[in-house]
Amino acid sequence: MSRNDDFCAAARSLLGERGFTTDPELVDPWLTDWRGRYTGRAIGMASPASTAEVAALVKLAREQGVPIVPQGGNSGMSGGATPDASGDALVLSLRRMNRITRLDPDAREAVCEAGVILQTLHEAVAPHGLRFPLTLGGKGSATIGGLIATNAGGTQVLRHGSMRAQVLGLEAVLADGSVFDALVPLKKDNRGFDLKQLLIGSEGTLGIVTGATLRLLPALADRVVMWAGLPDVRTARRLLIHAEKMAGDALEGFEVMPRHSLNAVLAHNPRARAPLAQPHEWNALIELVADSATAATLADRAQAVLESAFEAGLVEDAAIAMNDAQAEEFWALRDEIAPAERAIGPAMQHDISVPVASMADFVAETLPLVEARFPGCTAVAFGHLGDGNVHYHVLAPAGAPRGEWEATQGKEISQFVHDLVTQWGGSISAEHGIGQMKVGELARLGDPVHLAILRNVKQALDPQGLLNPGKLVPLAPAPASH
Template sequence: MMTQDAFCDAARQLLGDRGFTQDPELVDPWLTDWRGRYTGRAIGLASPASTAEVSALVKLCGEYGVPIVPQGGNSGMSGGATPDESGDALVLSLRRMNTITRFDEDAREITCEAGVILQTLHEKVEAHGLRFPLTLGGKGSATIGGLISTNAGGTQVLRHGSMRAQVLGIEAVMADGSVFDSLVPLKKDNRGFDLKQLLIGSEGTLGVVTGATLRLLPALAERAVMWAGLGDIRDARKLLVHAQKQAGDELEGFEVMPKHSLAAVLGHKHGARSPLQGTHEWNALIELGADASDADTLQDRAQALLESAFEAGLVEDATIAMNETQAEEFWMLRDEIAPAERALGPAMQHDISVPVASMADFVADTVPQVEERFPGTRAVAFGHLGDGNVHYHVLAPQGAMPGEWEASDGKVISAYVHDLVTQWGGSISAEHGIGQLKRDELARLGDPVQIAIMQQVKAALDPRGLLNPGKLVPLAPEASTH
């Protein structure tokens, strides 16, 4: 306790009153993850104002042996930014570091501190006719640092890749307080290991991301948004291949949802309308985007794509949004699935991927398998078919007790789904990371070779284990024999 007091005095000395607090009113909101699954305790909340302050703070934590939990917008899905219950750790918020430090329109690059919020970045570059090609539900709170640390995804990964693909340069404070400065964007650089790539997606366990240089793209001049009704998920896969062949780089999005999900949205969301007259086992939402040079013929190309797909027998019916309002309505149907499904009762949600080529077969095969194995449940898969990544929900049987069901039957179901995913060569975390939510599942199902390498790298770069302890990296077995 004495040591904790001494640390807090030193931290306050270093960062000032704005930079360090123990006031429960200020600290407590950041001790629970936004989904409300985890609540921890902390020695205090640090909000440094600069990379130099982060560096000095990390060194101070090293001196006192204080564990550090880095935090951005606290909108992660896996509890990766929530401290444990010991109360030993410091929450290190990057939110005060929210300056855009360089913006080069011609080079289409922007450099900013880690605490810049995604939506702020969008607005900044859109005002200059550019766009940052990554977005997701939590854009109003998610920070650039958090998005990098979790290698966030979203609905534009199909064409533009995940956060990793947007990062041109990075700055991070390592466990010993040294500053890894690789902010200068070099398109080609072969001076050894790509440490930037190692830090992206490491969930704050190898270093604290303090800044980044990101790539930007020209604003889309126009988009064409289509809705197609399909008889079979395997036709969705064929339609995807067809669209990729015909639309090439213009294919911006390809999302699928089953009849059940669309019905749930139509029942849940006031004013929602189905884009098509009839009902279909599956629905696909397809978006093409065009730069200025190609905008005038985009609708024609969308029309041609749907006609040829219809002739090939891939779609039962289809339509193109007539205007931007209707395009927004189509996307709203997709975005409302999660809340609509949630309103139907308890469900286990899984953020999984398999190879893109296998996803249709995976869904077709495993949905009945899960429903048969756990009578009364309903399995619903929807989302980014083009990325081989679906949200795979298993809804509880009628009458299941919320809270109780998730902790008992739900756990068994999740383990079963994760087993299936692993058998299909897939990932138990496509987008949301491991955090504390899936660390034990990773230990259970991950490749032992890969886990061993992760442990070795972690031990090398953070030998005292002070950076985000308990997250992501499975613990080394107490007495390993292999």
């Protein structure tokens, strides 16, 4: 305890009263991940106000061998920001570093400290006729640093890419307390491999993201949201290819939902309305957008996409949102799937990807395999078909006891799903990261060559293993591949 007391005293002295606390009332809310799956303990919580303070704190922690768990909005999906049960680790909150330090409308760049909340950034750039082209459900809590550390995705990846594609510059504190400063955005820079890329998606295991320069895009001048009823998921894939050809860069969203998911939403939310008169086995939600340079032709292009899709026999029925309110209603149907299905009963949820070209076949072929292997369960896939990424849920048999069912059945179901994904050349983590939740599965299924590189790079940049220990990198050698 005295080593810990020493550390806490030194941290408090370094960061001041606002910058360090051990008060359980203040610390405890941040020791459980927002899904409530993991709860840890901590030596205390630091909230530095600047990159220099982060660097000094990391040096202090290193001297005393204190592990550090960086944390942004604590809205990650894989327990990556939750400390372990030992109580040895320090939670390092970046939330006080929440300034947008520069906003250049001409260059279309914003420089943010790590703790800037996504929604705050959206609101700050809008008055300049700009937008930040990434959004997701947790936008009211997710921070720029966390989004970078997890390479977050969302519904706009189809056109704009994940967080990686938005990062023009980056600043991070490394394990030795040095500051990696690459905030200056250079569109071309070939001074060796791109070190920014190592930190993006590293979940705090290689360094602590303290700031970033982000790209902005012109605000949308118009959008058209369409809903299409489809006979099967393979037709959805053909419709996507069709829409890409017809709409080109205007295609900003393409989400698919099976009948089961739409029904769950309609049952869960009495105000929700089905966009089409008849039910269809599959549904596609399509968004076309335009900036001011292309807005004039957008409605025509949307009409043309649907008409030619009808002629090609790709859609059974379709509707175009008449106005913004209806467009929001269409999107709400998509966004409410997860809560609606949770209301039905327990489920194992999987965030997986396969090549875009294979996703329709993967869904069509593997859902029956899952249901055959786990009788009574319902397997449902929905989401970002255009990214080769679906949320793949296995719903418990009717009446299965919540909590107990997941505890007894969950691991076997998830392993079965992950095995299928791996056979199809896919990823067991498309957008939620590995965190602590999937570190075992990554060790079990990861390519030994990939795992060796992960370990070697981790060892090279954090030889003491103090940055977010237990997350992402399976440190034990993986079993030999067969």
